[in-house]
Amino acid sequence: MLIVMSHNATTADIDAVVRTVNEMGLTAAPIPGRERTAIGVLGNQGYVDDSKILELTGVQQVIHVSKPYKLVSRDFHPANTIVDVRGVRVGQGCRPVVVAGPCAVESEEQIVKTALFVKQAGADMLRGGAFKPRTGPHTFQGLREEGLKLLAVAGRESGLPIVTEVMSPDSVGLVSEYADLLQVGARNMQNFDLLRELGRIRKPVLLKRGMSATVEEFLAAAEYILAEGNDQVILCERGIRTYETATRNTLDLAIVPLIKEMSHLPIMVDPSHATGKRSLVPPMALAALMGGAQGVLVEVHPEPEKALSDGPQSLTFPGFGNLMEEVRRLTGFLGYV
Amino acid sequence: MLIVMSHNATTADIDAVVRTVNEMGLTAAPIPGRERTAIGVLGNQGYVDDSKILELTGVQQVIHVSKPYKLVSRDFHPANTIVDVRGVRVGQGCRPVVVAGPCAVESEEQIVKTALFVKQAGADMLRGGAFKPRTGPHTFQGLREEGLKLLAVAGRESGLPIVTEVMSPDSVGLVSEYADLLQVGARNMQNFDLLRELGRIRKPVLLKRGMSATVEEFLAAAEYILAEGNDQVILCERGIRTYETATRNTLDLAIVPLIKEMSHLPIMVDPSHATGKRSLVPPMALAALMGGAQGVLVEVHPEPEKALSDGPQSLTFPGFGNLMEEVRRLTGFLGYV
Amino acid sequence: MLIVMSHNATTADIDAVVRTVNEMGLTAAPIPGRERTAIGVLGNQGYVDDSKILELTGVQQVIHVSKPYKLVSRDFHPANTIVDVRGVRVGQGCRPVVVAGPCAVESEEQIVKTALFVKQAGADMLRGGAFKPRTGPHTFQGLREEGLKLLAVAGRESGLPIVTEVMSPDSVGLVSEYADLLQVGARNMQNFDLLRELGRIRKPVLLKRGMSATVEEFLAAAEYILAEGNDQVILCERGIRTYETATRNTLDLAIVPLIKEMSHLPIMVDPSHATGKRSLVPPMALAALMGGAQGVLVEVHPEPEKALSDGPQSLTFPGFGNLMEEVRRLTGFLGYV
Amino acid sequence: MLIVMSHNATTADIDAVVRTVNEMGLTAAPIPGRERTAIGVLGNQGYVDDSKILELTGVQQVIHVSKPYKLVSRDFHPANTIVDVRGVRVGQGCRPVVVAGPCAVESEEQIVKTALFVKQAGADMLRGGAFKPRTGPHTFQGLREEGLKLLAVAGRESGLPIVTEVMSPDSVGLVSEYADLLQVGARNMQNFDLLRELGRIRKPVLLKRGMSATVEEFLAAAEYILAEGNDQVILCERGIRTYETATRNTLDLAIVPLIKEMSHLPIMVDPSHATGKRSLVPPMALAALMGGAQGVLVEVHPEPEKALSDGPQSLTFPGFGNLMEEVRRLTGFLGYV
Structure with a gap:
């Protein structure tokens, strides 16, 4: 999961996001950019509910890398089902x-x-x-x-x-x-x-x-x-x-x-x-x-x-x-x- | 219901449509036009299944005037429901x-x-x-x-x-x-x-x-x-x-x-x-x-x-x-x- | 910009992406996850063409944080235009x-x-x-x-x-x-x-x-x-x-x-x-x-x-x-x- | 073209539609139905602008039979273009x-x-x-x-x-x-x-x-x-x-x-x-x-x-x-x- 902060987010905003992610049992990895900061989220086993994060000040977007399915996915089950x-x-x-x-x-x-x-x-x-x-x-x-x-x-x-x-x-x-x-x-x-x-x-x-x-x-x-x-x-x-x-x-x-x-x-x-x-x-x-x-x-x-x-x-x-x-x-x- | 015949429909095609409509217990009223003939269908009480007509040679389109609902319609029940x-x-x-x-x-x-x-x-x-x-x-x-x-x-x-x-x-x-x-x-x-x-x-x-x-x-x-x-x-x-x-x-x-x-x-x-x-x-x-x-x-x-x-x-x-x-x-x- | 690698991407795949990003004059920051690795891209001034990256083996998705406009954006021009x-x-x-x-x-x-x-x-x-x-x-x-x-x-x-x-x-x-x-x-x-x-x-x-x-x-x-x-x-x-x-x-x-x-x-x-x-x-x-x-x-x-x-x-x-x-x-x- | 009148259209409404169609140089053919009347329009050479008709009281819908093209149509030009x-x-x-x-x-x-x-x-x-x-x-x-x-x-x-x-x-x-x-x-x-x-x-x-x-x-x-x-x-x-x-x-x-x-x-x-x-x-x-x-x-x-x-x-x-x-x-x- 990637959290995109808005252009004007403050250091305090970023800290609050990091704290919330940690409270969810996950790890936050801030990636500062010239225009804005993004925060990578590591450690999730599957789909993470992003509501708590979208709530926080300065958060512009949350991007999911994991999907709401796993058993049907070829990623986790490469062999064809007949x-x-x-x-x-x-x-x-x-x-x-x-x-x-x-x-x-x-x-x-x-x-x-x-x-x-x-x-x-x-x-x-x-x-x-x-x-x-x-x-x-x-x-x-x-x-x-x-x-x-x-x-x-x-x-x-x-x-x-x-x-x-x-x-x-x-x-x-x-x-x-x-x-x-x-x-x-x-x-x-x-x-x-x-x-x-x-x-x-x-x-x-x-x-x-x-x-x-x-x-x-x-x-x-x-x-x-x-x-x-x-x-x-x-x-x-x-x-x-x-x-x-x-x-x-x-x-x-x-x-x-x-x-x-x-x-x-x-x-x-x-x-x-x-x-x-x-x-x-x-x-x-x-x-x-x-x-x-x-x-x-x-x-x-x-x-x-x-x-x-x-x-x-x-x-x-x-x-x-x-x-x-x-x-x-x-x-x-x-x-x- | 209106049946639109194709440009090249023959008189026999039109007759077959009229016959089929009549067999369905409805009345067919052909409306000849310069480019094509249309056939009005009268006498239906509600929505008519058009499959039998769409099957016939020379039929281009069937247009429904009636709707698949009646009880919810203001047309038939003008007073507001509270x-x-x-x-x-x-x-x-x-x-x-x-x-x-x-x-x-x-x-x-x-x-x-x-x-x-x-x-x-x-x-x-x-x-x-x-x-x-x-x-x-x-x-x-x-x-x-x-x-x-x-x-x-x-x-x-x-x-x-x-x-x-x-x-x-x-x-x-x-x-x-x-x-x-x-x-x-x-x-x-x-x-x-x-x-x-x-x-x-x-x-x-x-x-x-x-x-x-x-x-x-x-x-x-x-x-x-x-x-x-x-x-x-x-x-x-x-x-x-x-x-x-x-x-x-x-x-x-x-x-x-x-x-x-x-x-x-x-x-x-x-x-x-x-x-x-x-x-x-x-x-x-x-x-x-x-x-x-x-x-x-x-x-x-x-x-x-x-x-x-x-x-x-x-x-x-x-x-x-x-x-x-x-x-x-x-x-x-x-x-x- | 965030690059999402597929589940099966190898270390060599990830290195190739990092190298390509660097060749584009940008900085790559890999974020390893349990299921897959993502790579943050820093240093871009605006929209980056992602074609070169999407080409590489093991890349699943590229997510843009920057937008194809800037002058019309409130982010960069907060005051209302009359x-x-x-x-x-x-x-x-x-x-x-x-x-x-x-x-x-x-x-x-x-x-x-x-x-x-x-x-x-x-x-x-x-x-x-x-x-x-x-x-x-x-x-x-x-x-x-x-x-x-x-x-x-x-x-x-x-x-x-x-x-x-x-x-x-x-x-x-x-x-x-x-x-x-x-x-x-x-x-x-x-x-x-x-x-x-x-x-x-x-x-x-x-x-x-x-x-x-x-x-x-x-x-x-x-x-x-x-x-x-x-x-x-x-x-x-x-x-x-x-x-x-x-x-x-x-x-x-x-x-x-x-x-x-x-x-x-x-x-x-x-x-x-x-x-x-x-x-x-x-x-x-x-x-x-x-x-x-x-x-x-x-x-x-x-x-x-x-x-x-x-x-x-x-x-x-x-x-x-x-x-x-x-x-x-x-x-x-x-x-x- | 077919004009569908609403359930409650009066005889006067229908007459007004017929008159307007005639003024446009076309022929109107009313088709009375149990639930509503429809009016077939004959004599048009191609697409007819329906605005004037849609304006009239009691008109529910106008259905076009003709199309906004003719030269590209197989109906009028059956042979394939190479x-x-x-x-x-x-x-x-x-x-x-x-x-x-x-x-x-x-x-x-x-x-x-x-x-x-x-x-x-x-x-x-x-x-x-x-x-x-x-x-x-x-x-x-x-x-x-x-x-x-x-x-x-x-x-x-x-x-x-x-x-x-x-x-x-x-x-x-x-x-x-x-x-x-x-x-x-x-x-x-x-x-x-x-x-x-x-x-x-x-x-x-x-x-x-x-x-x-x-x-x-x-x-x-x-x-x-x-x-x-x-x-x-x-x-x-x-x-x-x-x-x-x-x-x-x-x-x-x-x-x-x-x-x-x-x-x-x-x-x-x-x-x-x-x-x-x-x-x-x-x-x-x-x-x-x-x-x-x-x-x-x-x-x-x-x-x-x-x-x-x-x-x-x-x-x-x-x-x-x-x-x-x-x-x-x-x-x-x-x-x-």
């Missing part, structure tokens, strides 16, 4: 995976038909929402437990592992009976009670980035899960909220290689929610894989024009079939077999 | 209120001392966090139930109503035993299970705007609470996340008069979280009241330099005393007695 | 001013009528655009030199100083023949050739904040003008671009007290462009003054529904008359006579 | 190009050495800044005309076409004597005088997206150039400003396929400015090509640690050599020879 989703391995060195399925489970026919199709086209896992977070209360909120049961049927018939969202701590038990990979949606990235609960189960978690979460907050959210003992976490970039409304969100693809430097956890990309527009999904899915993503989540629906949610961003069966062709060629080009 | 927090009335026509207290409850001495001071200085309610959402798992997370009990003591001693945050659906019961006004924090604005649970209790709710929530999403979140039967909701602007980092968040004060046009619910402002900097709190608190806010939430701490969270944005006792002087003068100027 | 616009004084301690007029000069009748009205209602200066920056080339771009001449007529008839925008370096001469205060629009805040040219004239400049400019960039843009010798600069907050589209821009009012701490230059607020909606202009104008702004710019038009640009945000004559009533009461309340 | 930069063809169907070179021209040795290296490694054009826009006035601003002359030398020695930035209308003549492709930087995307001037020359233009420009504004800026008669425009995505600071900007890659749908102009990507971090440049350059970009701009410097600007994002010679290897493999995979 997440195993019922036999499908996700992470550095593994062939990138494709998770496909409808936004919401709507009926047995819809989900089974989709599962069989995406399996045959080459998908690795089946996604589908049973609990759906929606902006307003007057729209379709998902089939809930009934939806989970339909997912289980589709999983059995297709042999694909199941990915589905869990929205509250008290439904973690229920959802983990059916799901192979439990998804935390963007709106819940900082639902800390939910994260802690997921840290206590023995199933992998897919953590989506919050709509306006920084990379640091994203990693700190994953830290909640690891801190409770579950290190089987896959991160997922799904677009962030910016001033630009030409796409549903802004796909922040550059964090893929960045997170691979910062963390040992695998990272996937969801081009469907990121763009919100069917025609943009295939180019962005392929760009994501080329940029190093360890998998993509793609929405597919047998009849997108009749979907109860997110129809405009869902691929049709032929559209998904074409994308899988290209994904296969690309993963071959990238050296995976 | 929220009653154990005798303190909040809303249009009422004297603006001041809610004050520390970010987190830390000890009996701290919270009681603060309660007595802010009461004597003129505050209307006491705030203090017992459950604290924090970015990372390795920092102070609040005293939890113990904190609620200390708040109750402070409430009894000062006579002030208590405002405190509730973070999950299953603690709504517990928190409402102690709180007079239950706060939903920014990170939980779209925790829909929590909102629904709060719609079923008989206590007022303070709903903070999410960090990147639009006004429309903010009102739709309140709609979840009203839809379950609780109309005692106070909205609270607390700054949004933007590219600017010179302040902790960007205080979006213009939504105060805007929301007063759009909704009948009262709206307050939290200049402490919005700015994150003590010296900016008093000018922004006063600006908020001048701009029409029906109250302000201000963080106050007996010793901000020792606060366990948010010290830099907390007012000292003398600082709060001065602000209350100015608030009193201003509310007098604005015609309240 | 800008004199043909006798109207703007700055700390002066009565806040109101600049009013139409977005664009459209005709002699329009601008003279408006000038006489706003003068009689109590405005201090007349604004009006002769050169209009517009998103697309197919809309009204202003009357250009003809508009300047009409402004001069309106200025003479009303006795008000004239504020108008200048868009390119080669029209600074022409515009300064007519204007008393030359405005730089948001789109040109970083048109550095224009800023330099304005630094060489002897007339005051109104610098609007860029649509996505940080406070630091805003002050650095003003620094360009001061660096050429012109310190008569008024800053103007006019709303920033964020994800929120319910208002035209997001009025960032909290930077008003912040900039007053950071700089000695006066700061005004433009609630018309910030909100884009007539009904929000009066509450935000009053909030701005209450928050410490040294003036407001307000768009007024005799017939807003016929305005060639920005009609929806322009006040009518009666609307402006009412606002001026309230401004007068408020400035009285604030202690100005 | 831009020819001294023999190097850029656009749909052409092999994607690589433009490489240092951020700023610093010396003859630096630029010639870089030109020869990037040419030999396979680059198609040489970039280098002679006029440099910088946040503050106290840093290196480029070698100006001297820099142009050095670029000319490097262009001659390597045989590569030259790409360099032009910052003001009055230097368009000078820069076009030396440059084969004139670059408009992000800060100048809405410097309309500059755009118009570039519309009058017979050389191609590389238009970078503004830091907070929407896709619509980006295309409307290009429209300024085309409207003056120059259709040789290449668009360039270079990252936008968002709340996320982990990268220098946020690379908005999804607009690449989107702009290819909306416009016939070619689009390139600059991963160096978008990410600001050397290690992220190669993955994002490759992702951009995979996502359909028609070229990439990459910063390369012989000794990035000594670069006068943007060193941290510049590739070294070996780094660029490696990237070119991968680009060659990828363009082969994509079917270009």
Whole structure:
């Protein structure tokens, strides 16, 4: 930690800062400069709460060197984590995976038909929402437990592992009976009670980035899960909220290689929610894989024009079939077999 | 709802849209233009899911006229809602209120001392966090139930109503035993299970705007609470996340008069979280009241330099005393007695 | 400047950094920590280019303490600057001013009528655009030199100083023949050739904040003008671009007290462009003054529904008359006579 | 255009809107709905200024169907534009190009050495800044005309076409004597005088997206150039400003396929400015090509640690050599020879 004093700070101000730092059990090392003095702080084991220091007269700024996470950091855990989703391995060195399925489970026919199709086209896992977070209360909120049961049927018939969202701590038990990979949606990235609960189960978690979460907050959210003992976490970039409304969100693809430097956890990309527009999904899915993503989540629906949610961003069966062709060629080009 | 066709849409495309709209039980009214055709949709009672239409060939855009909320809208409920927090009335026509207290409850001495001071200085309610959402798992997370009990003591001693945050659906019961006004924090604005649970209790709710929530999403979140039967909701602007980092968040004060046009619910402002900097709190608190806010939430701490969270944005006792002087003068100027 | 080394940096890495810093004519002071080493850099007179250091192995981050501006900073120039616009004084301690007029000069009748009205209602200066920056080339771009001449007529008839925008370096001469205060629009805040040219004239400049400019960039843009010798600069907050589209821009009012701490230059607020909606202009104008702004710019038009640009945000004559009533009461309340 | 009336609009309000639309020479078609009336507007040839309508009582919203651009739109000009930069063809169907070179021209040795290296490694054009826009006035601003002359030398020695930035209308003549492709930087995307001037020359233009420009504004800026008669425009995505600071900007890659749908102009990507971090440049350059970009701009410097600007994002010679290897493999995979 570094404390920057203001231009006009007095010797007494500097002394008071040094004293306070020492009282916190840390060591203060003043660095006098021509324009101002800075004070280095040594001896902290992790993140230090800076409030007491920011209070003092003459303090202009406190700069943190340590981060609010540690377990997820590559700095402290250099080896890549490979997440195993019922036999499908996700992470550095593994062939990138494709998770496909409808936004919401709507009926047995819809989900089974989709599962069989995406399996045959080459998908690795089946996604589908049973609990759906929606902006307003007057729209379709998902089939809930009934939806989970339909997912289980589709999983059995297709042999694909199941990915589905869990929205509250008290439904973690229920959802983990059916799901192979439990998804935390963007709106819940900082639902800390939910994260802690997921840290206590023995199933992998897919953590989506919050709509306006920084990379640091994203990693700190994953830290909640690891801190409770579950290190089987896959991160997922799904677009962030910016001033630009030409796409549903802004796909922040550059964090893929960045997170691979910062963390040992695998990272996937969801081009469907990121763009919100069917025609943009295939180019962005392929760009994501080329940029190093360890998998993509793609929405597919047998009849997108009749979907109860997110129809405009869902691929049709032929559209998904074409994308899988290209994904296969690309993963071959990238050296995976 | 208006459907905009692309420049090159054919007559068959337009016919297909008209047919689909009719199948949805609505009426389609094509409006041919020189460059393209638009199709008005009549007969909908509220928000219409546009997925089926966006699917069709030749459709360029669908524009919604209806909104994902209705109960919170002034359009359908012109009279102002006055929220009653154990005798303190909040809303249009009422004297603006001041809610004050520390970010987190830390000890009996701290919270009681603060309660007595802010009461004597003129505050209307006491705030203090017992459950604290924090970015990372390795920092102070609040005293939890113990904190609620200390708040109750402070409430009894000062006579002030208590405002405190509730973070999950299953603690709504517990928190409402102690709180007079239950706060939903920014990170939980779209925790829909929590909102629904709060719609079923008989206590007022303070709903903070999410960090990147639009006004429309903010009102739709309140709609979840009203839809379950609780109309005692106070909205609270607390700054949004933007590219600017010179302040902790960007205080979006213009939504105060805007929301007063759009909704009948009262709206307050939290200049402490919005700015994150003590010296900016008093000018922004006063600006908020001048701009029409029906109250302000201000963080106050007996010793901000020792606060366990948010010290830099907390007012000292003398600082709060001065602000209350100015608030009193201003509310007098604005015609309240 | 502080250099943060990565966790795994070797002694050789640290030595290389120290050597490079010394080669730059500065002094390096390593601060070993438990998790990593940081290196303080002393002796720099101002902003240091950090590229050479960021290049070195083991360097994780470089943190700047110095800023890209100095002349505009209160740190180095504590006394307030008062800008004199043909006798109207703007700055700390002066009565806040109101600049009013139409977005664009459209005709002699329009601008003279408006000038006489706003003068009689109590405005201090007349604004009006002769050169209009517009998103697309197919809309009204202003009357250009003809508009300047009409402004001069309106200025003479009303006795008000004239504020108008200048868009390119080669029209600074022409515009300064007519204007008393030359405005730089948001789109040109970083048109550095224009800023330099304005630094060489002897007339005051109104610098609007860029649509996505940080406070630091805003002050650095003003620094360009001061660096050429012109310190008569008024800053103007006019709303920033964020994800929120319910208002035209997001009025960032909290930077008003912040900039007053950071700089000695006066700061005004433009609630018309910030909100884009007539009904929000009066509450935000009053909030701005209450928050410490040294003036407001307000768009007024005799017939807003016929305005060639920005009609929806322009006040009518009666609307402006009412606002001026309230401004007068408020400035009285604030202690100005 | 569609006019949405408020819930409470009266028949008289609607009649007034219809009358006003008719007075504007257009046709109004009211569409009564259960909750409110909407009014379609027919007969407009392009973008209509909506101010007069927004003024009227009972009008809630005006929705535009037409756009502020036409010449750049694929709707009106379906065939792809191929831009020819001294023999190097850029656009749909052409092999994607690589433009490489240092951020700023610093010396003859630096630029010639870089030109020869990037040419030999396979680059198609040489970039280098002679006029440099910088946040503050106290840093290196480029070698100006001297820099142009050095670029000319490097262009001659390597045989590569030259790409360099032009910052003001009055230097368009000078820069076009030396440059084969004139670059408009992000800060100048809405410097309309500059755009118009570039519309009058017979050389191609590389238009970078503004830091907070929407896709619509980006295309409307290009429209300024085309409207003056120059259709040789290449668009360039270079990252936008968002709340996320982990990268220098946020690379908005999804607009690449989107702009290819909306416009016939070619689009390139600059991963160096978008990410600001050397290690992220190669993955994002490759992702951009995979996502359909028609070229990439990459910063390369012989000794990035000594670069006068943007060193941290510049590739070294070996780094660029490696990237070119991968680009060659990828363009082969994509079917270009």
